[in-house]
Amino acid sequence: MPTDKFCRVRLVERIDFTDDLALFRFQPEEPVSFTPGQYATLALEVEGKLVPRAYSIVSAPHEPLLEFFIELVPHGKLTPRIWELREGDAMWMRRKIVGHFTLETKRTRHLMLATVTGIAPYLSMIRAQRHAIERGASPPHRFLVIHGASRSKELGVYLDELRKLSEEVDWLTYIPTVSRPWEDPEWKGETGRVDDIVRKYLDAAEDFTPETAVAYACGHPQMIENVRGILRRAGFADAFIREEQYFVQKSAEKTTRKAAQPAATPKPAAVPADRLPPGARPIPTVGKLPPRPGTTS
Numbered sequence: 001m002p003t004d005k006f007c008r009v010r011l012v013e014r015i016d017f018t019d020d021l022a023l024f025r026f027q028p029e030e031p032v033s034f035t036p037g038q039y040a041t042l043a044l045e046v047e048g049k050l051v052p053r054a055y056s057i058v059s060a061p062h063e064p065l066l067e068f069f070i071e072l073v074p075h076g077k078l079t080p081r082i083w084e085l086r087e088g089d090a091m092w093m094r095r096k097i098v099g100h101f102t103l104e105t106k107r108t109r110h111l112m113l114a115t116v117t118g119i120a121p122y123l124s125m126i127r128a129q130r131h132a133i134e135r136g137a138s139p140p141h142r143f144l145v146i147h148g149a150s151r152s153k154e155l156g157v158y159l160d161e162l163r164k165l166s167e168e169v170d171w172l173t174y175i176p177t178v179s180r181p182w183e184d185p186e187w188k189g190e191t192g193r194v195d196d197i198v199r200k201y202l203d204a205a206e207d208f209t210p211e212t213a214v215a216y217a218c219g220h221p222q223m224i225e226n227v228r229g230i231l232r233r234a235g236f237a238d239a240f241i242r243e244e245q246y247f248v249q250k251s252a253e254k255t256t257r258k259a260a261q262p263a264a265t266p267k268p269a270a271v272p273a274d275r276l277p278p279g280a281r282p283i284p285t286v287g288k289l290p291p292r293p294g295t296t297s
Helices: 116-134 152-168 194-204 221-234
Strands: 006-018 021-028 039-046 049-056 066-071 090-094 109-115 142-149 172-178 213-219 241-247 256-260
Touching: 006 152, 021 090, 021 152, 039 066, 049 066, 049 090, 049 116, 066 116, 109 116, 109 194, 109 221, 116 142, 116 152, 116 213, 116 241, 142 152, 142 194, 152 172, 172 194, 194 221, 213 221, 221 241
Parallel strands: 109 142, 109 213, 142 172, 213 241
Antiparallel strands: 006 021, 006 090, 021 066, 039 049, 039 090, 241 256
């Protein structure tokens, strides 16, 4: 079992949101370097062989622990074993952290669309900017994040984290949405799938236009395919639409990530690793969105 390209990471904290969604924080045994938005390859030994899978990193580079938002695939080779881990247990992690789903800095407006665990790379980017600002940097980027799930509990602790930050700063607007409000009677926010909600906010968000913003879609392949069409019809050029799809092969829970600008012809969706998490309602209101340059607020 060759492990020369891997280092050990030890589980120090786990928070379960639902039976099949949880936060995992690991302490790496050696320094780790990455760019917000990239993913790490975690692995465990199964029947004498190393079984690796890729997961987007939630934490920002300055944070001492590596954080992941993971969904259990019941018949998969790796995640059922991750679910058996307890505090102090160790996994392998590939030393080289990779991925191209990073912040596009040619523009300063970022429309970010996610289903459930697809929020991970955006959290890393947002935490990194917050850290830079706390150290004296000016806020160079504005983020409009639409985060969907079937029920609000699937948004986990990230619902409160992003809601709170959005209320404190003017450079983040967070819009959580649930698609099954009848199963979530206490929910007071937006309702609907991400691809439904994005139409509403594209109309309202005057400063997040095809001419000023980069659009990102991360998570369920069907959501990505749907919003790609919406964004194109709204006038976004392919060069400013970025995607990261989460796939699972039924036979092996083999997670693949695809971070790329869409081709001229949309590709068919694959079987997702990330359940289709639909929409929800804004905590910060539309009125919080910055006005289009040249208008008054």
